[in-house]
Amino acid sequence: MLDLxxxxxxxxxxxxxxxxxxxxxxLxxxxxxxTGSHQPTPEKLSEYECGFPAFEDSRSQFDVRFYLVAILFIIFDLEAAFIFPWxxxxxxxxxxxxxAMMIFIGELALGLAYAWKKGALDWE
Incomplete structure (x- = not known):
């Protein structure tokens, strides 16, 4: 019998x-x-990050290159996380x-060269 x-x-x-x-x-x-902090006032609704009102819609699309650079950053950040304990x-x-680590770094270098050749790192 099963003992629960x-x-x-x-x-x-x-x-x-x-x-x-x-x-x-x-909580x-x-x-x-x-405490009453849920009641919005003009000061609470003012811009606090950049200091000026937004000039575009907040739901506008980002350029694909932004995401490519972000993905490449994450890849090379993880590379550093793997290289340190090694x-x-x-x-x-x-x-x-x-x-094995030289093969790993070589694969990442090939990926970087491919992304560079395709223009993923070019920013206009």
Missing amino acids: SQYLPILLFLGVALALSGAFVV PMLASRL AVSVFGIGWSAWI
Whole structure:
């Protein structure tokens, strides 16, 4: 027969996680209602990021090149995240780790050269 008491810690953990996540959502909303910060004023509705009113629709489309540059940044940022632990332990791992990382860097260099040739990095 199946003993369901083994699942009690998991259910308790799930209950505490749901209660805390609900509290993190509900409590700030209640605090804003009680303190009156939910009532908009002209000062609260003013521009605060750039200091001047928006001159275009906020739902306008971005150029595809913006997304290409962002994706390339993420790829090379992840490359740095993979290279750092490798560099710390490369002498203990041996030549196979060095060769594998050179293949990895070579693939990324080929990808960068391809993106550069296609004009993904050109900004007008």
